[in-house]
Amino acid sequence: MNFPADFIRFLKAASRIAVLTGAGVSQESGLRTFRDAQTGLWAQYKPEDLASPEAFARDPKLVWDWYAWRREAMKGVRPNPGHYALVELEKKIPQFTLITQNVDGLHRFAGSQNVLELHGNIQKVRCADCGTFTEEWGDDSETVPTCEKCGGLLRPDVVWFGEALPRAELEAAVNASRACQVYFSIGTSGLVQPAASLAHAARNNGSVVVEINAEPTPLTPKVDFAFHGKSGEILPDLLKAVWGD
Ligand code: APR
Secondary structure, eight states: OOOHHHHHHHHHHOOOEEEEETHHHHHTTTTOOSSSSOGGGGGSSHHHHHHSSSHHOHHHHHHHHHHHHHHHHTTTTOOOEEEEEEEEEEOOSSSSEEOOOOOHHHHHHHHHEEEETTTTTEEEETTTTTTEEEOOOOOOOSOOOBOOTTOOOOEEEOOOSOOOOOOOHHHHHHHHHHSSEEEESSSSSOSSTTTGGGGHHHTTTTTTEEESSSSSOOTGGGGGGGEOOHHHHHHHHHHHHHOOO
16 A cells, blocks of 8 residues: 555654554454444344343343353454554554454454553453452353352443443543544444544544545544555555555
C-alpha cells in the first residue's frame, strides 16, 4: 500500500498516538467479527441476544455455554501480523495507548503493553453477585458454575449490551484520545458507543484521525486519512513505509 508523503512525515514526528481496535483486527487470526454471521449451533442466535444481562437472567446456562464455546474456539487462535505491527508501533512512540473493543485478549498475547480492554476479556470470569474473580471453576455440563465465596453464578468478565463500561479504562481511553497527535481507528465499524465517540474526541482536539478498515464506515467521511483493506497487511506496510522496518 502507498502512503501519502505528508502522512509518513507526520507519523515519523509523532510522540503521542492512540489506537482503537475492533473485531476486524482479529479477523485474520480466524475470529469472525462481531457482525459476521454466527456459525454452527449458535447460528440461530444473534450476539446481541446472548451478550446481555437480560439473556443471562433468562437463561444463564445458554449464555455461559456460548462463552465456554467461544473460549474453546479461542484455544488455537494466535495474533496476526496486524497485532504484532501494533506491538512494534508501541515501541516507537513515547506515549502510545491501545484501546480495544475486543475481548479476545490477542493484543496482550502479542505483546502490547498499554492496553485498555473497554469491553473486558472473555478469558476472565467473575461472580455475577459479589464480583470475585476466579481462575478455575467446575465444568458441570448441567449447571452454571457458582462462586466459592458467595454461591452466586459465575459470568464472563465482559461488558454486555446495556452495561456500563469499566470506568477507569473508559476515562483513560478518553484522555488518551484527547491528548494524542494521531488517532487510529482500526478494524471497527464504529457503530457502538461510547467507543465510537473517541475518534470525535481526538478530532475535536486537533488530532489527525486515520482509519484502517476492510470497508468504509460512518467514520470514513470524517477522517484525515482512510486506508481500506486488511489491517494484517496495511499495518506492517505502514511500519515499513515510515520506519523502514
Ligand atoms: N482488516 C480490517 N478490517 C476488517 C477486517 C480486516 N481483516 N475484517 C473485517 N474488518 C472490518 C469490517 O469491515 C467491520 O467494519 O472490521 C469491522 C468489524 O466491525 P464489527 O463486526 O461491528 O466489530 P466491532 O466494530 O469491533 O464491534 C464493536 O460492538 O457488538 C459490540 O461489543 C461488541 O466490541 C463489539 C463492538
